[in-house]
Amino acid sequence: MFAFTLLLLLLPLRCVTARVTSSPSDIDGETYDYIVVGGGLAGLTVAGRLTENPSTSVLVVEAGADDRENPEVYDVYEFAVALGAGMPLDWAYPAEEGRTIEAGRTLGGSSSINGATWTRGSKAQYDAWADLLELSEASVGWNWDGMLHYMKKAENFKPPTADQIAKGAESIPAVHGSSGPVHSAFSHGMYGGPQQPAFLASAVNVSGIVHCPDLSAGEPNCVSMTPCSLNYDDNDRRSSSAQSYLTPVEGVRTNWVTLTQHLVTKILWANTTLPLVASGVEFAEYTNTTNGTTRYKAFARKEVIVAAGAIRTPALLQLSGVGDIDILSPLNITTLIDLKTVGKNLQEQTSTLTAANPTNFSADGTGPNNVIAFPSLFQLFGNASDEKIAEINASIPSWAASQAGHGYSAAALETIFRAQADVIINDKAPLIEMFYITSVAGSPTAVISNVWQLLPFSRGIVQIASTDPFEYPAIQVNYFNVSFDLDVQTAGLKLMRKIYKAPPLSELSTGEILPGPLVPDDAEGGSDADWEVWIRDVFTSVAHPVGTAAMMRRELGGVVDAHLKVYDTVNVRVVDASIFPTQLSAHLSSSVYGVAEKAADLIKAAQ
CATH class of the missing domain: 3.50.50.60 (FAD/NAD(P)-binding domain)
Incomplete structure (x- = not known):
């Protein structure tokens, strides 16, 4: 050797x-x-x-x-055109239940075809990475402070202009880099209509979630406007x-x-x-x-x-x-x-699309979308939060046992799950993302939100099925294999239903149309059983596989x-x-x- x-x-x-x-x-x-x-x-x-x-x-x-x-690559306004099975720029990996995990098959990978949204996780989540390493490796710096340094090194952030600030854009300059290769900014086409501020205000009014200035500051349990990885000085060209x-x-x-x-x-x-x-x-x-x-x-x-x-x-x-x-x-x-x-x-996240029927308001812009809400367990479950916390603590051993095998012991998974539970319970790491969408094909003033579950306990497998390197590996995500993951997805959709019905967002629509009558409403926002049937029928993979x-x-x-x-x-x-x-x-x-x-x-x- x-x-x-x-x-x-x-x-x-x-x-x-x-x-x-x-x-x-x-x-x-x-x-x-x-x-x-x-x-x-x-x-x-x-x-x-x-x-x-x-x-x-x-x-x-x-x-x-x-x-x-x-x-389809350099124009962020063309997002989603390149995605889908059979599209040359998308690996479109097939997973079980007919789902597809999208990934960029082009120079720049997914940074060349994704939605360009620019956010970061919670400080505690990066710190938890260090806790899963050998004690002797703690000095390597896999924690929030270490990651923030390198995330800033990559970034060239342009603070919002006066016009963008008037539309709701904010930032904390200290958490952004200003001389890195990757440009991030709010766009020239940033929406200026009532819809994004209305979603933000309704999310605060309904859930009690706070409005924060910047989702890159390591405390994302809030609702805020977020920039995208685009070059404002180059006519919003994608910064892949x-x-x-x-x-x-x-x-x-x-x-x-x-x-x-x-x-x-x-x-x-x-x-x-x-x-x-x-x-x-x-x-x-x-x-x-x-x-x-x-x-x-x-x-x-x-x-x-x-x-x-x-x-x-x-x-x-x-x-x-x-x-x-x-x-x-x-x-x-x-x-x-x-x-x-x-x-x-x-670990892959799951998403469901919801929508309300818009009134005739002006979007006043071309996008991309900016406003996102990241509720925690406490905003999702409200008065039932203590009950859910007790369920998590009591269920971790059985969840670990259910996902064990294939090289992972129940004891190892229990350690990993407890680290994940700690950031959920004690650090209020968001469990759900609510991504507001203003415009879709044929509807320039849509009222839509993608609701996805962020921190699954379900664990899956990627393994080759043959020695042919051109054959796609077999992917088994095990969507909702741990029942708590489905509980979280359901709670997120119930909360989104309440947000649609709350002013000022409610003033921009005539009511929810998706799922609408497919999940009958009631005083509780619909039954868990009805929501779960609908979720399993329509959910998609977010295309954020890790681990x-x-x-x-x-x-x-x-x-x-x-x-x-x-x-x-x-x-x-x-x-x-x-x-x-x-x-x-x-x-x-x-x-x-x-x-x-x-x-x-x-x-x-x-x-």
Whole structure:
């Protein structure tokens, strides 16, 4: 192993032209300091930071194409046009019950096609990550303070203008970065009509939730206007990771090459005894029409960094012999590391759309949407909160037992669940997001809210079904497998029904139409039984999967340590949302940027 590593270090540094290409001809067989698997949000962030050193060479391999000049990518007003099964920019991973988990299959990954909403989780949720690591790793800084530093490092925030402030925009400048690559701002098209302030006021009036100035300050149990990842000074152009980290240095740096439309099919190893040393990757052409039969190789002097997302990352590890032997052996894959929790611990949020029939008011703008309410257990359950807290505390052992197996022990899950319960009960981490929507196709003045459950206790699995790297892995989310998750979704919808009926929002509609009569109303806001039938029929996946290569101590089921290295490997790291041990009460982008920025510094420190 030492001899091989020394050989790689002695190989000459080949000067590469900083470029994006879909041709493997001058990449096949070449050696780079680092190979990054996945040119999405995290992968391009890490590559951008590593290549700040001109003597460091980086290859990024991305399965999607370079679509930066596609209006479905750069125009945030085109959000959702690119999403859906059969759409070339969307992986559209199929899950059980006919659901789909959307993810960007393009340069920039999901940051190129998502809704661009810019929020952060609660301070306690990031601090809880540190509690799940070894005590000796506490100094690495996986907590609110450490993450805030790196989330700010990624960000270039433009405070709201006087016009935007008049429309309800606010901010706390101290919690935002002002010189990072990723632009965040309120848009030129920010809605100025009565609808967003009305939703905000009704949410406060009905639930008692507070109106706060900024959802990025680590205390999101409130209702507020939020910015988006867009560049106000460039006509609201989407600020994806590709636009932020790659575009400004393309053609300038001579040490970064990005290969698109190629899928990494496995990690190559220099040895077969522990700890494993990655020598590079194997890859093949992957387009909308072609699954390449020719296999190419590229080699890494220092590290292979896996940033393929919470679905594709565990699949690649499994294809490379890192995973549960009980999954790999039946596929005749030699298990090099029997790391049973690879692909386990999947946590995905669930969403339901509700609507009221709008009156003829003016939206006064084009969007994107800004106002979001994040109620906690206490706002959702009101006088029944104590009862729900008692239920959580009493049920954690049985919930843990019900989700155990597949590499996770009941004891480990109980520890993880108690950490999650602590932030829910003691720190009032939001359980529900209510995302107000002003405009949809054919309805310029809609009154709509997406209501989603943020912190599921249900745990799922991602596992390969064959040795074919082009075949999608099997995904079992286990939606609502823990009954409390469905209770929370139901409570959120009941609260949303009350908000529709409360002034001033009630003055902008003639009443709820979805679910409307499908869930008959009564003094309690509808029966739980009726709500649950409707939810199970219509819910969708939010497309925020996390946890499948969790950063935790190994005894709890961790896949990577505090330095993001895969256990029992010398030089393989995971840098994407799969390392989140638990979900956040937030949209994921700002946090994934923070993880990737921090990872880049960890990697540099190890050089």
